[in-house]
Structures are given as structure tokens and as C-alpha cells.
Amino acid sequence: MAKKFNPPSYDMSLADHGFDATEYRGLTYPLGEHAPEIGELYHLLPDIGWTRLPVPGNLRHINIWLLADEDEHGEGVAIVDTGLQLPDTIAAWEKLFAGPLKDKRVTRVIVTHFHPDHVGMAGWLCKKFGVRLWMNRTEWLMARMLTADIRNAPPEEAIGQMRLAGWDEARLENMRQKGWGNFAKAVSPLPLGHVRLFDEQLLTIGHRKWRILTGGGHTPEHSCLYDEDNKIIIAGDQILPRITSNVSMMASEPEANPLAEWLESIEKFKLRMHDDTLVLPAHGEPFHGVQQRLDYLAKGHYDRLDKLEAALKQRPHRAVDCFGILFDRDIDDSVYGLATGEAMAHLQYLEKSGRIPVKIIDNVQWFGGANNF
The missing domain is CATH 1.10.10 (Arc Repressor Mutant, subunit A)
Incomplete structure (x- = not known):
């Protein structure tokens, strides 16, 4: 029988962390510019840990969330998002498991969406700890498909899509020379099965209940975890504080309308989010002001659409x-x-x-x- 879990005190304010809050463009960052170093663990709340893993390029990092959990074997920790499959990422995870997570048992791995900086180490972690991968079915299938689709040259449909967009022959030839299947290089082999996450599902992790809110546009069915009682959302790439998530056409669905899905998702999240919700994004720092941020994201796209139409x-x-x-x-x-x-x-x-x-x-x-x- 599992040991009874004694929940910590949740009246703790982020102001108690001793950092000066900062404001930028209408958003409030309760921890200011503080963030954990790569491979270090910071307890945002008694049952919510925060670490960062390296990402090459301008992003530089991805935030990983570690949630106190309990299952039939006792207490442990659930991991939300996993980082790219890179030597530096593996080293950061090993540092965590040898240090602050040394005595913690991983209960499950949860992935918000199929992009490799989120799903990349999921298979490695699931295999290491013998646990299940929890993920939206569409996102899991996308990851499975892309890790299996490795070719010497891009399919002609992909070349044709770029030609439609106006790529010249030199750029198309360069695309051919790069081959097809780079996604698989950044993602460890995924488990054969998964536990499905779906919209409006209520997921119990430790003493908290997280509502799965699904958004579209950035990826087909991105999962966010929303603790309605305590007004905290693990937002993945669906709500970022300082950058706008990429919303692109995908070769796998050339007739889709991802920007419409993105804008519809913004309206959906606006209806569900309390403005004092603490947003835990995949990139950047935790912040308050979700309604203003969602308004800003929508307005940015509508303004660009009007400007584009005029041109x-x-x-x-x-x-x-x-x-x-x-x-x-x-x-x-x-x-x-x-x-x-x-x-x-x-x-x-x-x-x-x-x-x-x-x-x-x-x-x-x-x-x-x-x-x-």
C-alpha cells in the first residue's frame, strides 16, 4: 500500500522566495530574472520543481517541470517535458539524478507536444526508470512517424511545397542534399505505447488536479496542464512570455489552417484563464498577466494579417x-x-x-x- 502523501503548505507566496518581482510590457515576473542553471533544481513551490536543459541557438534553454507525485509504489516525481537528445542534455539529467533527484523515483514522463526539445529525451527517461509516457495521441503519433521517416532525400511532396512557396532551384537542391529525417537525430527511441492525454481530462498528480487544455496551431494538439484550484498552468509553447510561438504550415497537412487554430486556441484559453494565473512556460521565466499576453499574441497576428492583406x-x-x-x-x-x-x-x-x-x-x-x- 502506498505511503500516505502529506501535502506541503500551499499558502506559500512566490514573494517569499526573496526575489524582487519585475515588470516588462505589462507582465509581472514574480522571481524577477532568477532561473535555475542547467541541471540544477529550484523549488518554485514545495511540490513543483524547476530545472533547465540546454537548447542550441537563440532559445538557449527549455524549462522542465518536476511535480511531486504518488502511485501504487509510493512517492516520486513526474517529469513534464524532457529536452533534446544531446550529450549536454544527458549530462544535465545525470547531474540531477546524482544530485537533487538522487533519492527520487520517477513515476511517469509527461510531454506537452511532439517537438524534439520537448519529447527528445522521453524515451531515454521512460527506459531508464521503467515508466509510461503520457502524451496526446496525435502528438505521440507525430513523434513516432517523424522518428521513423528517415530517407536519403526529401520526398518530392516536401520539395513541391517549398517550390510553391517560391524557393529557387539552388535552395531546393540544398534541401535535397541535407537528406530527410533530422528529427530522429534529436529524439531518443520512443516507447511502443503511451498513456493518452486528451482535452478537458482531469489528471491527478500528487495532491494536485491538473486539467488538460489542448491548444492548436503551434502543433496539432498541444497539451497544457492547468491547476484550476491554485491558478497555475504548465503552458509548454502555447503561452510564452517574450517570444511568439512559430505557427507554420506542415508538409503532413498542406490544406490545414494552423493560424486559425492558433487564434481559436487563444480565445479558448482566454475564457478559461484567471488573470492572476501563474504561467510556467517552456521558454522564459514564470509570469503573471496571462490575459494581457494572450491579447498581445492575438493582436500581433491580426495586425500582421491586415498589413499582409494590404500589401x-x-x-x-x-x-x-x-x-x-x-x-x-x-x-x-x-x-x-x-x-x-x-x-x-x-x-x-x-x-x-x-x-x-x-x-x-x-x-x-x-x-x-x-x-x-
Whole structure:
């Protein structure tokens, strides 16, 4: 029989941590700029631990949440998100298991969505501790599909999608030379099965009850964990404080409308979130002000859509012609694919809402006012 779990005191305020709160663009960061170092554990609350793992590039890190849990074998810890499969990530996990987590038993691994910085070490952790992977079915299937889809060259459908967007032949040839299946390099082999997470599911972890709220747009069915009683949400990439999550067309669903799904999800979360909810994001620091942040995210996309529509009424554009309209930064080779996917998502939204027409000329999509063709 499992040992009875004695919940700690939850009237603890984040102000008790001794850090000065900071404000930036209407959001309040109760811990200021404090964050754990890579591989260190910081107790945000008595039953919620926070660590960080390395991510190459501008993101630099991913936040990992460790939740006090209990199962038939006794007390332990549930891990939410897992990091990329990289030597530095493995070293950080080993440091944690040799240090602050030395006497902790992992009860389960929970992943918010299929992107490799979130699912990358899930299989490694599940195998190491003999536990189940908890994940939305669609997201799990996406990860399983992408880890299995390894080829010497990209499929012609993927090449065709980039050609539609306006990539030139030199860029397409470079894409061919890179092969297909880089996703699998960053993800450890996943378990054969999983425990399914679904929208509005109530998940008991330790003494807390977490409601699964599913969002779309960034990925098909991203899972957030919302403790309604204590107003805390583990938001993954669905609500980030200082950057906007990428919303892109995917080769696996070329007729989708991910930006519409993203904007619908924002409205859904606005209806569910108390404004004093503490948001635990995948990147950045914990913050208050979720309603303002969701409003800002929605307005940013609506403003860009209006700006894009106005430009398209002047003359037709390909997706690659829209970068200067949509992005406040130079688009170099390192982000060219992401920028293309996001531009395509905005154009698809306008076309599917009847605001602009599209015409294919020589295997390239041109978007613009009807009088321009």
C-alpha cells in the first residue's frame, strides 16, 4: 500500500522566495530574472520543481517541470517535458539524478507536444526508470512517424511545397542534399505505447488536479496542464512570455489552417484563464498577466494579417516575398524554412477566409488581389 502523501503548505507566496518581482510590457515576473542553471533544481513551490536543459541557438534553454507525485509504489516525481537528445542534455539529467533527484523515483514522463526539445529525451527517461509516457495521441503519433521517416532525400511532396512557396532551384537542391529525417537525430527511441492525454481530462498528480487544455496551431494538439484550484498552468509553447510561438504550415497537412487554430486556441484559453494565473512556460521565466499576453499574441497576428492583406492588394506575392512584411528581423538561412512555413500559414489564413485569391503559375503560388492576375 502506498505511503500516505502529506501535502506541503500551499499558502506559500512566490514573494517569499526573496526575489524582487519585475515588470516588462505589462507582465509581472514574480522571481524577477532568477532561473535555475542547467541541471540544477529550484523549488518554485514545495511540490513543483524547476530545472533547465540546454537548447542550441537563440532559445538557449527549455524549462522542465518536476511535480511531486504518488502511485501504487509510493512517492516520486513526474517529469513534464524532457529536452533534446544531446550529450549536454544527458549530462544535465545525470547531474540531477546524482544530485537533487538522487533519492527520487520517477513515476511517469509527461510531454506537452511532439517537438524534439520537448519529447527528445522521453524515451531515454521512460527506459531508464521503467515508466509510461503520457502524451496526446496525435502528438505521440507525430513523434513516432517523424522518428521513423528517415530517407536519403526529401520526398518530392516536401520539395513541391517549398517550390510553391517560391524557393529557387539552388535552395531546393540544398534541401535535397541535407537528406530527410533530422528529427530522429534529436529524439531518443520512443516507447511502443503511451498513456493518452486528451482535452478537458482531469489528471491527478500528487495532491494536485491538473486539467488538460489542448491548444492548436503551434502543433496539432498541444497539451497544457492547468491547476484550476491554485491558478497555475504548465503552458509548454502555447503561452510564452517574450517570444511568439512559430505557427507554420506542415508538409503532413498542406490544406490545414494552423493560424486559425492558433487564434481559436487563444480565445479558448482566454475564457478559461484567471488573470492572476501563474504561467510556467517552456521558454522564459514564470509570469503573471496571462490575459494581457494572450491579447498581445492575438493582436500581433491580426495586425500582421491586415498589413499582409494590404500589401497583397497592391501586387501578388509568393510566400518568400512576405518576409519583410511579417518579420521584424533579417531572415537568413538558419531560419529560412521556419519563416517560409509561417508566411504560408498567414497566407493560407487569408485565402481560406476569402480575403485574398491564390493562383498557381509554373508550380508557384501567387497570392494577391483579383485584379492583379
